[in-house]
Amino acid sequence: MIKEIFSSIMGEGKYIGRRFIFVRFAGCPLKCIYCDEESKSYLNRVEKIPGSGEFETLKNMDVEDVVNAVDKLRTPDLFAVSFTGGEPLLYSKKIKEIAEILKDKGYRTFLESNGLFPEKVFYFDIASIDIKLKEHFEFIKDNEYKKLYKKELETIKKLYNLNSDVYAKVVIMENTDIEDVKRIAKDLSDIGDITLCIQPVTPNGDIKSPSQRKLFEIMEACGEYLKDNVMLTIQMHKYLGML
Numbered sequence: 001m002i003k004e005i006f007s008s009i010m011g012e013g014k015y016i017g018r019r020f021i022f023v024r025f026a027g028c029p030l031k032c033i034y035c036d037e038e039s040k041s042y043l044n045r046v047e048k049i050p051g052s053g054e055f056e057t058l059k060n061m062d063v064e065d066v067v068n069a070v071d072k073l074r075t076p077d078l079f080a081v082s083f084t085g086g087e088p089l090l091y092s093k094k095i096k097e098i099a100e101i102l103k104d105k106g107y108r109t110f111l112e113s114n115g116l117f118p119e120k121v122f123y124f125d126i127a128s129i130d131i132k133l134k135e136h137f138e139f140i141k142d143n144e145y146k147k148l149y150k151k152e153l154e155t156i157k158k159l160y161n162l163n164s165d166v167y168a169k170v171v172i173m174e175n176t177d178i179e180d181v182k183r184i185a186k187d188l189s190d191i192g193d194i195t196l197c198i199q200p201v202t203p204n205g206d207i208k209s210p211s212q213r214k215l216f217e218i219m220e221a222c223g224e225y226l227k228d229n230v231m232l233t234i235q236m237h238k239y240l241g242m243l
């Protein structure tokens, strides 16, 4: 169920640069061609000292093991605890139990999700929903993609109505169609005051990152609907060599 628990600096999205503890769940129903989690298969590893990158493997990881691990990784600069993956909402019941205990202990809760499961999502203090594009998959049928995108918007809407601080993120590649991203910006602006993070893909295999020109064009196109509620975030942790 759980791959790893570790402390690092948030490298993506609206809260880039803040100190986080990451609780990473295993498994995902999607296969994004750029996914940087695909190839990692360890389980139940917990960082020994915050930010050390040194791990120990626990025999099992039930709720109290997770809570203890988070407590042990708490640092004075901690901003929030991220539930990520893989796709964390595959374990929504377990996460709900853990999140309730963490909330009582004064932690902020953060969800990093592909938005595929609106029926499973519940209140998180902050939620990042990663909107997928057709080109993020080797192959996906038109109607399959439309269903996926509709669920993602539903998840965002549900979190917005729960008063979560929800924002969206979209990974941009060299061949990304500006019109596709513009449509996302329009759909988000129809829901409410939601920030869109434009995240250039970190090259993975033969996937190329987008040109500067493309990034400016996409930002400006989104600004037509979202005004200044659009930002560009790179996977900062990778440039810092952090987890």
Ligand SMILES: C[S@@+](CC[C@H](N)C(=O)[O-])C[C@H]1O[C@@H](n2cnc3c(N)ncnc32)[C@H](O)[C@@H]1O
Pocket (backbone or CB within 6 Å): 028, 034, 035, 036, 037, 084, 085, 086, 087, 088, 112, 113, 114, 129, 130, 169, 171, 199, 200, 201, 202, 203, 204, 235
């Ligand atoms: C590994 S996923 C796990 C959470 C959830 N399944 C999702 O897709 O958001 C976390 C984030 O990593 C980012 N990501 C993964 N590989 C990336 C890459 N090669 N370049 C840029 N971002 C990447 C995606 O934006 C995604 O939101």
Ligand SMILES: Nc1nc2[nH]cc(C(=O)O)c2c(=O)[nH]1
Pocket (backbone or CB within 6 Å): 008, 009, 010, 011, 012, 022, 084, 085, 112, 237, 242, 243
């Ligand atoms: N430092 C750091 N920041 C992150 N933001 C989102 C991540 C993720 O894999 O969910 C991630 C991650 O894996 N590491």
Ligand code: SF4
Pocket (backbone or CB within 6 Å): 028, 029, 030, 031, 032, 035, 036, 037, 038, 085, 086, 087, 114
């Ligand atoms: S949804 Fe997230 S975890 Fe799943 S393949 Fe895509 S980026 Fe990776």
Ligand SMILES: [Mg+2]
Pocket (backbone or CB within 6 Å): 036
């Ligand atoms: Mg990551």
